[in-house]
Amino acid sequence: MSGERSTSARDVFRAPKGTHDILPPASRRFSGFVDAFSGRADQFGYGLVVTPIFEHLEVFLRVGESTDVVTKEMYEFDDKGGRRLALRPEGTASVVRAFVEHRPTEPWKVWYSAPNFRYERPQKGRYRQHWQVGAEVIGSPDPDLDIEVIDLATGFFAALGLSRVRLKLNSMGDAESRAAYIGRLRAFLEPHVSTLGDDFGRMLANNPLRILDSKDPAVIDVVERAPQLPEHLSAEASAHFEQVQEGLQALGIPFELDPRLVRGFDYYTGTTFEFAAESLDAAQDAIGGGGRYDGLAAEMGGPAVSGIGFGIGIERALLACDAEGVFAVPAAPLDVFVIDRRIDVAGTAAAVILHELRVEGLTAEKAYGGRSEKAQWKLAARHEARFTVVLDSSAAELIVRERSTGEEHTVPRELVVGWLYERASGSAIPSGGLQGRRP
């Protein structure tokens, strides 16, 4: 059999497996999330970086050739020019590639909001296309930056209203201490291969650190007695890690040391961290994570500089917000709704008022398609319009109803835009606005 599937029209004209559409009004929450992150990143001095959603395959191979994300889950394809490309499975590699390519001034502090793609079996909080916001700093090993990015993320969660997010912290050590530790770990675990099976043996050969993260009770039992990562750091790596912890304490950011925290990408060195939402099931409770990466830029042909960053999964973080009942983003009330009472009269009067209001920056809406007056009032209510303007057959004067007070005013047509602007914004239209320009 070929790998091709036959798909009916019904199957094809829907979002592909593991993907989802984000529609209004729910999308308001999505954009609000990104806006909140953008605002905080801006405050911390991070600029937006936008990279392609696909890169040359090699960019992502740097994520780690023994990781599932790269070996099993990547969307790889050849383009018509024969290039080997892949859809971005995670955020950091692309950003480091952009750094290497453009060589901006260091430290380079950037944030992003972008979709990632992984071919895996979907579940709740786990999608083939999921969105992340994240931040990266490339070009400085300063532990203050470890502290800064963690502060950025922690405060962001707090700004969303999340209170049940745990910060787990670990250090992978620098290249030397990491290699030395892997040697010790391997020596310790080797004798257990016979009892723990082939998968264990394979993992031990390919990526022994990942064994530390195992959920298999039998493996955990062994791992608990294994040498621990933080006890085998070089003096330098240890001092760096100490300083990060002191900094977090000084900022009042609670964290817990997790010596078995090993993140899924190979490039991490030194500080690693993960944010776990206590309100979510363990399967999707990792709502963000990151760490320091010393060798990544050099591996892409750039300078041997260190970087640090994190990614936060938007869908999962929003699930956590749901679970905690926070971060509702209600629709902003409309300033003005225009009701056209002259449904039997063809004309542009309502459209013209709408236009003039919008020119002045007010939010304004009307009904479409010759709806009944009652239906129009209902729509105005649904929009929570602060003011409703009723357009009658006498075009010279309009009735304006103020929702909060229930008061009705009769306002001459030529003054109504200015009148509404003043009431809605609390000040007069600057520079006279549209007055007198009415057709």
Next chain:
RNA sequence: GUGGCCGUAGCUCAGUUGGCUAGAGCGCCGGGUUGUGAUCCCGGAGGUCGGGGGUUCGAAACCCCUCGGUCACCCCA
């Protein structure tokens, strides 16, 4: 990729051992009442019962395949 559970209207669901024209609430549309938009009342639209095949006189229901969701594993955001 492996295994379990699930799939009926836009949404949440009911539908008895297989048997009338497949229902309800919410939402949507129209109308009525009302101190113009709440409440309340009346009416309407909307369904290839996820899709295909099979069993049967008869399938939303039973069987097989498939697509999708969900849970566990794996992995991760």
